[in-house]
Amino acid sequence: MSAISFQSVSKAYPSPRGSQSDTFLALDRVSLDIEPGEFFGLLGPNGAGKTTLITILAGLARATSGRVSVLGSDVQTDYAAARRKLGVVPQELVFDPFFNVREALRFQSGYFGVKHNDAWIDELLESLGLTDKAHVNMRALSGGMKRRVLVGLALVHKPPVIVLDEPTAGVDVELRQTLWAFIAKLNQQGSTVLLTTHYLEEAEALCGRIAMLKQGRVVALDTTSALLKAASGNVLQFKIDSELPPSLKVGARITGRVVQYPATDALAIERYLAAAREAGLMLQDIEIRRADLEDVFLEVMKRHAPAESPTAEVNA
Numbered sequence: 001m002s003a004i005s006f007q008s009v010s011k012a013y014p015s016p017r018g019s020q021s022d023t024f025l026a027l028d029r030v031s032l033d034i035e036p037g038e039f040f041g042l043l044g045p046n047g048a049g050k051t052t053l054i055t056i057l058a059g060l061a062r063a064t065s066g067r068v069s070v071l072g073s074d075v076q077t078d079y080a081a082a083r084r085k086l087g088v089v090p091q092e093l094v095f096d097p098f099f100n101v102r103e104a105l106r107f108q109s110g111y112f113g114v115k116h117n118d119a120w121i122d123e124l125l126e127s128l129g130l131t132d133k134a135h136v137n138m139r140a141l142s143g144g145m146k147r148r149v150l151v152g153l154a155l156v157h158k159p160p161v162i163v164l165d166e167p168t169a170g171v172d173v174e175l176r177q178t179l180w181a182f183i184a185k186l187n188q189q190g191s192t193v194l195l196t197t198h199y200l201e202e203a204e205a206l207c208g209r210i211a212m213l214k215q216g217r218v219v220a221l222d223t224t225s226a227l228l229k230a231a232s233g234n235v236l237q238f239k240i241d242s243e244l245p246p247s248l249k250v251g252a253r254i255t256g257r258v259v260q261y262p263a264t265d266a267l268a269i270e271r272y273l274a275a276a277r278e279a280g281l282m283l284q285d286i287e288i289r290r291a292d293l294e295d296v297f298l299e300v301m302k303r304h305a306p307a308e309s310p311t312a313e314v315n316a
């Protein structure tokens, strides 16, 4: 039985541009099965549909069509069972301003019907670096601290499946490390983790398997190592003070002074460098590195070049 199963999930919203009968497909027949114990990454550019998929998984929105289940419990027809198996760390900082941290955790525990949970709550506070904030009102916490509490709230009922929607957005390096150490430990102990993030180095380090979404469709799905292997191979990287001639811009990614040129083989790199020399360019800090997940991501997104926004009629 899958830990999380999305079967041909579509979500249509009223089209922002069109007439009333037009719909905009935020998700287009997404099918994914995440196995128990996996650390799974869901990646995609802004607006790809990641949060929509997680919102449907959490039972907070209805899919227009398709089925979603958590460890065999359908999120619509068996909502309470599915919800109990799931711990969701939402992207937005939502919290009750009247509680202090410990009270919020106790309240959430009660919501899931878990009694005498103080030992686990203490462990959560400790693991998330919140012990000295236990009696601080939620209103008085910094953004990063609130995010730690959100993680605690999601885990308070010891769910076997943990969903993290951009948990490290706006979070300092220290908390990221604490958070990942804790989540990795829970994963090693058997929890399934579904993570969305824009920090691709985090996804590369943590996730065993990755799906990439674009415009509501799954455009890549494989193990992280297979995705990395299938990538171009190497990236030539250098800095430059002048403008690149148009011929050298083809296939290159330019960020300020830094130019990155993904290449399948050494010959392509040699050719590029020779052309740069011929053009009289002064390249600085030249290095050749292995393609990383960010290179793979950009390559996949480019391969699935922008299409018209998908519009379709989907049966409710």
Ligand SMILES: Nc1ncnc2c1ncn2[C@@H]1O[C@H](COP(=O)(O)OP(=O)(O)OP(=O)(O)O)[C@@H](O)[C@H]1O
Residues within 6 Å of the ligand: 013, 014, 026, 044, 045, 046, 047, 048, 049, 050, 051, 052, 053
């Ligand atoms: N309630 C809504 N009504 C209409 N359109 C919506 C609604 N919620 C999301 N959308 C649209 O659906 C698409 C997918 O949005 P979603 O938030 O799922 O993307 P995302 O991949 O999570 O993006 P991000 O990385 O920016 O968080 C976007 O085009 C968004 O504008």
